[in-house]
Amino acid sequence: MLNVIDDTANPVEQFLRTDRMPHIWCPGCGIGTTVNSFARALIDSNVDLQTLALVSGIGCTGRVAGYVKLDSFHTTHGRAIPFATGLKLANPKLNVVVYSGDGDLSAIGGNHLIHAARRNIDLKVICVNNLIYAMTGGQTAPTTPGHATTSTNPYGTFEPAFNLPHLVEAAGAVYVARWTTFHVRQLARSISEAFAKKGLSFIEVISPCPTLYQRRNKMGDGLDTMKYYKEKSKVMNGAPTGEVGLTLNGEIAVGKFVDRDRPDYQSMMRAQYVEALGERYIEEAEMECVCG
Amino acid sequence: MKADPHGVLTGTHFIDGDHACCEGALAVGARFAAGYPITPSTEVVERFAARVPTVGGTFIQMEDELAASIALQGGVWGGAKAFTVTSGPGFSLMMEHVGYAAMTETPCVFVDVQRGGPSTGLPTLPAQGDMMQARWGSHGDYEIVALCPNSPQECFDLTIKAFNLAEEFRVPVMFMMDEVVGHMTEKVVIPPADQIEVVPRKHTRRPVEEYLPYETNGDLVPEMAHAGEGYKFHVTGLTHDERGYPNMTPQTQDKLVKRLQNKIRNAVDRICMFEEDGLADAEVVVVSYGITSRVAQRAIDMAHERGLKVGKLRLITAWPFPDSKIIELARRVKAFVVPELNLGQMAREVERAAAGKARTILVPHAGGGVHNPEEILKAIVEATRC
Numbered sequence: 001m002l003n004v005i006d007d008t009a010n011p012v013e014q015f016l017r018t019d020r021m022p023h024i025w026c027p028g029c030g031i032g033t034t035v036n037s038f039a040r041a042l043i044d045s046n047v048d049l050q051t052l053a054l055v056s057g058i059g060c061t062g063r064v065a066g067y068v069k070l071d072s073f074h075t076t077h078g079r080a081i082p083f084a085t086g087l088k089l090a091n092p093k094l095n096v097v098v099y100s101g102d103g104d105l106s107a108i109g110g111n112h113l114i115h116a117a118r119r120n121i122d123l124k125v126i127c128v129n130n131l132i133y134a135m136t137g138g139q140t141a142p143t144t145p146g147h148a149t150t151s152t153n154p155y156g157t158f159e160p161a162f163n164l165p166h167l168v169e170a171a172g173a174v175y176v177a178r179w180t181t182f183h184v185r186q187l188a189r190s191i192s193e194a195f196a197k198k199g200l201s202f203i204e205v206i207s208p209c210p211t212l213y214q215r216r217n218k219m220g221d222g223l224d225t226m227k228y229y230k231e232k233s234k235v236m237n238g239a240p241t242g243e244v245g246l247t248l249n250g251e252i253a254v255g256k257f258v259d260r261d262r263p264d265y266q267s268m269m270r271a272q273y274v275e276a277l278g279e280r281y282i283e284e285a286e287m288e289c290v291c292g
Numbered sequence: 293m294k295a296d297p298h299g300v301l302t303g304t305h306f307i308d309g310d311h312a313c314c315e316g317a318l319a320v321g322a323r324f325a326a327g328y329p330i331t332p333s334t335e336v337v338e339r340f341a342a343r344v345p346t347v348g349g350t351f352i353q354m355e356d357e358l359a360a361s362i363a364l365q366g367g368v369w370g371g372a373k374a375f376t377v378t379s380g381p382g383f384s385l386m387m388e389h390v391g392y393a394a395m396t397e398t399p400c401v402f403v404d405v406q407r408g409g410p411s412t413g414l415p416t417l418p419a420q421g422d423m424m425q426a427r428w429g430s431h432g433d434y435e436i437v438a439l440c441p442n443s444p445q446e447c448f449d450l451t452i453k454a455f456n457l458a459e460e461f462r463v464p465v466m467f468m469m470d471e472v473v474g475h476m477t478e479k480v481v482i483p484p485a486d487q488i489e490v491v492p493r494k495h496t497r498r499p500v501e502e503y504l505p506y507e508t509n510g511d512l513v514p515e516m517a518h519a520g521e522g523y524k525f526h527v528t529g530l531t532h533d534e535r536g537y538p539n540m541t542p543q544t545q546d547k548l549v550k551r552l553q554n555k556i557r558n559a560v561d562r563i564c565m566f567e568e569d570g571l572a573d574a575e576v577v578v579v580s581y582g583i584t585s586r587v588a589q590r591a592i593d594m595a596h597e598r599g600l601k602v603g604k605l606r607l608i609t610a611w612p613f614p615d616s617k618i619i620e621l622a623r624r625v626k627a628f629v630v631p632e633l634n635l636g637q638m639a640r641e642v643e644r645a646a647a648g649k650a651r652t653i654l655v656p657h658a659g660g661g662v663h664n665p666e667e668i669l670k671a672i673v674e675a676t677r678c
Contacts, residue, residue: 017526020537053519055366066526066538071519073369074528074538075362076392082326082359086366086374087519089350090324094370094520115355273345282298282348290321290373290459291495 028222316451323349419659574603
């Protein structure tokens with residue numbers, strides 16, 4: 001019997017809450033592109049969707065949680081990582097993805113990001129970096145490159161920006177990669193690789209905000225930004241993260257920068273308890289249901 | 293259902309209120325706590341950190357109270373009973389997530405061992421200055437439950453009650469201790485597990501295709517699912533419909549926020565607990581809670597020795613406020629005397645409910661100690677002359 005392939009259905013549709021479409025993202029926005037790569041990674045990596053949970057913070061990228069057909073949590077601003085930490089610790093069988101933006105994860109949630117990396121909690125963090133606070137109208141973020149024009153720096157920014165791969169590597173992440181929304185296949189592959197890692201993985205995706213960043217900085221529209229990403233991106237796998245900082249209109253270092261192994265939080269916790277308590281230790285996975 | 297015996301340290305103990313609170317949490321089945329150290333509350337999680345690996349649970353010390361108060365909610369959606377513990381400055385930081393728990397209907401417990409404020413105030417000394425913050429600290433309209441133990445034994449008993457109320461109503465419960473109750477050591481009797489009633493999580497039994505996360509059927513409390521069970525549900529702090537999907541219309545807002553309010557307001561008489569004595573022929577009623585109720589008892593005894601008709605109303609539940617009890621008493625007593633370790637918080641509630649039918653006399657104390665019973669007695673004597 002022949003397998004009938006329904007080529008009218010988009011293969012990623014099964015991962016989306018189609019009853020919530022259309023989404024709120026602007027024409028030319030890159031967030032939907034990242035969700036497409038995420039969905040393709042789910043297909044490629046055969047992740048069990050039943051035990052996959054996705055946690056977002058607040059902002060344009062924070063809305064991803066509302067569009068994916070998974071157990072999904074749209075939390076408070078900056079707190080996706082600590083919420084995800086609690087979720088993972090209470091149910092270690094869950095595969096927990098944190099999907100949020102640069103302002104959410106590195107400004108208001110910056111402390112949680114570095115501590116999650118230090119602890120090496122088993123979370124897959126996808127950070128869509130559009131270099132700006134987009135949901136609120138284009139204010140300066142900790143990631144906005146110097147000299148860019150924003151609504152709160154109308155004469156140009158002058159604060160130094162965070163180099164996120166460098167920050168999370170220093171804090172202890174086991175997997176650090178950066179792509180742009182031009183690199184859809186490479187991004188999907190990195191997400192698949194992160195699913196195979198134990199510990200904190202961090203994938204930064206440089207993404208356009210044509211409405212508020214590109215327009216204000218006279219960088220054209222979404223298509224012009226794709227051309228810029230294509231021309232100015234340089235694959236630098238294994239590059240020292242200290243050298244991959246971003247500049248306005250400059251080269252974008254992309255690739256897998258860090259891929260290393262060290263024990264994750266729960267493995268270290270269990271080992272310590274076994275050493276200290278021996279048979280008195282009861283693993284949290286044996287927790288009985290609270291439901292009666 | 294009955295308590296899981298693993299967590300129940302049955303026996304007679306000589307422990308302080310902080311430790312008793314921890315034992316209450318373990319007895320009722322709390323298996324996840326996230327905390328951040330702060331005096332005078334830290335002993336609760338110190339004990340939890342020592343005990344919980346032997347009963348199948350986890351404690352994590354987070355990087356701040358913002359993280360602790362949301363990590364515990366991740367724990368709840370992962371299937372655990374969970375709580376956090378703090379004091380005034382930390383409680384201030386947690387307010388964002390009191391609102392998130394109220395909006396998402398995450399059953400959980402916030403323990404606040406109150407100390408003198410504002411700001412860092414008096415880290416090692418008592419106060420009851422967070423009572424209004426417990427009720428109104430997060431933005432928007434919502435309801436919570438707040439309980440006020442006045443002894444280590446009650447720190448045990450009422451912690452169980454706090455978790456049970458949280459589960460029954462899917463609401464954050466504020467456990468309002470104070471430094472004296474937290475640090476005083478007394479006899480605490482922990483009963484056998486089969487004598488401890490535990491309210492199970494209101495978990496859905498519906499098949500996946502029929503489940504709507506915020507659908508309610510009559511009792512205003514929706515059924516819950518946990519991550520990893522296949523329901524693929526969505527939770528958001530945004531105004532949401534029965535599917536859990538964001539919906540920015542005034543109609544959805546009205547329906548949701550009124551339900552969050554009514555699920556508690558319609559059950560006030562069931563939730564409110566108080567201890568009363570001598571109210572039948574009282575001319576004056578002393579309304580107190582927490583450690584102040586024990587000082588007030590001394591003042592009441594002194595008033596009785598003088599032949600004054602003084603009754604006692606101790607609030608065990610501070611929120612929701614027992615309006616109907618005050619309204620009923622206000623019709624037949626001269627005055628209420630309200631001593632509290634703040635400059636007038638619950639006294640205003642008494643005054644509001646009494647609505648001019650009886651006088652309310654506040655006996656304020658800025659915190660840092662407890663009242664001298666003579667001050668309360670003086671107010672009682674003044675009240676009898678109303």
